[in-house]
Amino acid sequence: MTPALSLTDQPRLRRGVRAGADPLSGETVLLFPEGVLLLNETAAAVIRHCDGCRSVAEVVQEVGTVYRDVVPEDVMSLLWELITQNLLVVDRG
Amino acid sequence: MDRPLGLLAELTYKCPLHCPYCSNPVAAPETAELALHEWCRVLEEARGLGVLQVHFTGGEPLARPDLTPLVAHARDLGFYVNLVTSGVGLDQRRASQLVRAGLDHVQLSMQDTDRRAADEITGAHVFDHKMAAARAVKALELPLTINVVLHRGNIDRIGPIADLAATLGADRLELAHTQYYGWGLLNRSALLPTRDQVVAAEQALAQARAVHGDTLEILYVLADYYEPYPKPCMHGWGQRHIIIAPDGRALPCPAAAQIVGLGFDNVRERSLSAIWCHSPAFTRFRGDAWMPEPCRSCPRKGIDFGGCRCQAFQFTGDAARTDPVCQLSPDHHLVEAALRAAGPLHQALRPRVNPR
Ligand code: SF4
Numbered sequence: 117m118t119p120a121l122s123l124t125d126q127p128r129l130r131r132g133v134r135a136g137a138d139p140l141s142g143e144t145v146l147l148f149p150e151g152v153l154l155l156n157e158t159a160a161a162v163i164r165h166c167d168g169c170r171s172v173a174e175v176v177q178e179v180g181t182v183y184r185d186v187v188p189e190d191v192m193s194l195l196w197e198l199i200t201q202n203l204l205v206v207d208r209g
Numbered sequence: 210m211d212r213p214l215g216l217l218a219e220l221t222y223k224c225p226l227h228c229p230y231c232s233n234p235v236a237a238p239e240t241a242e243l244a245l246h247e248w249c250r251v252l253e254e255a256r257g258l259g260v261l262q263v264h265f266t267g268g269e270p271l272a273r274p275d276l277t278p279l280v281a282h283a284r285d286l287g288f289y290v291n292l293v294t295s296g297v298g299l300d301q302r303r304a305s306q307l308v309r310a311g312l313d314h315v316q317l318s319m320q321d322t323d324r325r326a327a328d329e330i331t332g333a334h335v336f337d338h339k340m341a342a343a344r345a346v347k348a349l350e351l352p353l354t355i356n357v358v359l360h361r362g363n364i365d366r367i368g369p370i371a372d373l374a375a376t377l378g379a380d381r382l383e384l385a386h387t388q389y390y391g392w393g394l395l396n397r398s399a400l401l402p403t404r405d406q407v408v409a410a411e412q413a414l415a416q417a418r419a420v421h422g423d424t425l426e427i428l429y430v431l432a433d434y435y436e437p438y439p440k441p442c443m444h445g446w447g448q449r450h451i452i453i454a455p456d457g458r459a460l461p462c463p464a465a466a467q468i469v470g471l472g473f474d475n476v477r478e479r480s481l482s483a484i485w486c487h488s489p490a491f492t493r494f495r496g497d498a499w500m501p502e503p504c505r506s507c508p509r510k511g512i513d514f515g516g517c518r519c520q521a522f523q524f525t526g527d528a529a530r531t532d533p534v535c536q537l538s539p540d541h542h543l544v545e546a547a548l549r550a551a552g553p554l555h556q557a558l559r560p561r562v563n564p565r
Contacts, residue, residue, distance in 0.1 A: 132314050132352025132380060136287055140212065140259040147289035149314045149354055149381070150428075152214055152261045202426055 121172060121196055124209035128168030133203050135163055146203060153203070158183050162191055163198075171209050210447075210495065212259035213485060216288075217266055217452040217463065218248065220276070224269040225297045227332030227560035228320070230358050230400055232390040233268065234466055237564035240456035245275040247477065249282050251453060254481035256286045260451070264316075266293035268455070277306045284311025291316060293356075296342030297335050304345040315346045316354045316383075321362075322369040330362065332560045343377040354381040359432075360400040364410050371417035375425045384414065385430035390464035390519060392561045397547065399556035404548075407432050434544055438509060439516025439532035446494035446518060451485060459484045461491050464519040468528045494518050499529055503537045 129135070133148040135155075144160035146153040155163060161182060165175040172195065176188045198204035222237045243251070252263065263283045270276055271294055283290045292307065293316045317339065320327040324336040346353045355374045357363070363370070367384065374382040386407075389397045402410070411429075418427050433440050443450055443462045452460040457475045460466055466473065472489035485491060493499065497510055504515040516532020524533040524543045533540035 130380075131350070134289070134313065136261070136289065138259070138261070139256050139287060145261060147261060147313070149291060149316070149352065152289070 121192060121199070121206070122208075123171060123173040123176075125172050125206035126168050126170065126209050127166040127172060127175065127195055127199075127204050127206045129163070129166060130203055130205045135160070146198075148203060153201075158186050158190075159194055162194055166195075166204060168207060172206075210486065211449070213255070213449060213451050214260060215262045215264065215450045216252075216255045216260045217264045217450060218251070218270075218279075219266055219268065219452065219454050219463070220248070220270045220273045220279075221268040221455050222564045223272045224267060224295065224561070224563060225272070225333055226269070226295050226335060227562065228330060228358070229392055229396040229558035229560055230360055230387040231392040231561040232388055232464060233561070234391050234464075235395055238456055239564060242273075242455045243453070243457050243476070245278060247457065248275075248279055251457075251476050251481060252279075252283050252286055252288070254476075255451065256288065258482050258485060261289060262291065263288040264291045264293055269295050269297060271295075271298040271303065277303075277310050280307055280312050281310035284313075289313050294318070294342075295331075295335065296339040297333075299338075299342035299345060301345045301348070304342070304349055304351070308349045308351060312351065314352045314354065316356050317343055317346065318356045318358070319343075319370070319373070320357065322366055322373045326363065330558075340377070343379070347378045353377070353379045354383055355379040356383045356385065359384055359386045359402070359410065361402040361406060362400075364402045364406050367410055367413035368417055368420075371421055371425065371427060375421050379425060381426040381428060383428040383430065385428075386432035388430075388464075389434075389523075390467075392559070394523060396558050398550050398552040399558050401434070401548065401551040402432065403551070404435055407435050433517075433520075433534050434548060436534065437536045439513050439520070439534040441513045442517035442520075442532075445514040447485075447491035448495070448514075451481065459488060459490070461494075462517075462519060465490065468519065468522050471528075494528070501530060503535075503539075504531050507537065 136145050136147045138145045144155045161179050176191045222233055280290055290312050291314045296317045320330050327336040328334050387393050387400050414429055447461045452463050457477045458473045474484045474488040500515050504510050518528040520532050521530045522528035525540050531538040533543050
């Protein structure tokens with residue numbers, strides 16, 4: 117687990133970042149001023165849960181219920197990666 | 210061949226400002242601008258190709274009275290919609306129309322922290338308009354990037370520029386060294402900073418980043434003439450972006466129109482997908498088969514793609530040579546000569562004029 121991210125933090129997309137649909141594949145893409153990020157199905161599910169209300173623990177738990185092979189470490193490291201790329205921000209819960 | 214991700218829609222070359230570093234062509238053709246219905250068709254074709262982002266730019270895109278319906282159409286198609294603007298004409302009313310139409314992000318150019326210096330370089334009294342535009346954007350909670358082109362006249366004020374961007378509530382600040390194309394090339398010897406200025410700027414940048422931390426993301430576009438290797442221009446020729454000039458010509462990069470003999474197609478005559486796949490202008494330098502030595506056998510060719518074709522053309526007359534910025538290029542002495550030829554500190558600049 118990443119020390120800089122706490123289970124009570126509430127992640128949300130940074131202002132100017134939004135999720136959209138790829139016209140070719142129909143998959144979710146993250147769109148932001150200078151680029152795009154194509155997401156796989158589980159990453160898209162994680163993003164959908166990052167609404168600024170749910171805590172990291174809740175995101176992990178809810179995504180894990182639907183995608184049983186997704187382990188908490190994967191969710192945490194995805195969240196952290198998006199934070200370091202300035203796409204996700206957290207409110208301290 | 211990948212699909213394009215971004216469309217740069219140059220709606221017009223008209224602009225109320227006269228920035229001497231503008232990369233628009235010095236002699237823009239006088240063909241009529243694409244009409245609204247033509248732009249709408251281009252947007253639809255781009256979406257079909259898989260494009261995800263549209264950047265409305267120019268000139269000054271706000272000079273087009275049909276910008277709002279264009280933004281609305283782009284957003285309806287699902288694009289991320291970015292507006293690249295000088296801010297002149299972006300009052301509260303226009304800004305809220307654009308937000309309602311679905312605009313995602315505004316990139317606002319600023320020149321300096323000082324009103325007089327800023328108005329001098331733009332050749333127009335616009336500093337106050339720009340401040341007002343920034344406030345209008347923020348009042349609507351639109352994400353805002355402030356864009357500052359660096360040159361010898363403002364490069365020593367990176368700290369204050371970052372402070373101003375933070376005060377205006379910008380989410381991001383892009384500090385971009387002048388790219389020497391179009392008017393910028395014409396004024397190069399009067400715009401080039403000294404090596405000492407560039408070194409000091411990078412220190413000031415690190416300081417500004419430390420001061421503003423997470424509240425203001427600061428992006429920095431390098432002064433490529435002073436770098437050992439060239440920039441990965443456009444992320445590779447014909448790899449990610451399509452530029453549509455105001456008259457409908459499809460270009461792989463905004464400065465490419467100057468390259469003689471490339472064979473540009475126009476969206477008035479050919480579909481965007483045919484252009485992307487087959488237009489000689491796009492296929493000529495796609496991939497690495499066209500590369501000469503030293504690029505051909507260089508391990509960096511997948512990183513910088515041999516640099517910028519337009520820069521190679523400008524320096525050598527041959528767009529198929531290694532970017533002379535590269536220290537490995539046999540033409541690198543031409544860049545060194547350009548640096549040596551940089552004029553005295555207060556040299557006159559030739560202001561950009563509008564195409565007729
Ligand atoms: S030789 Fe070509 S590929 Fe290698 S660093 Fe220079 S420009 Fe890039």
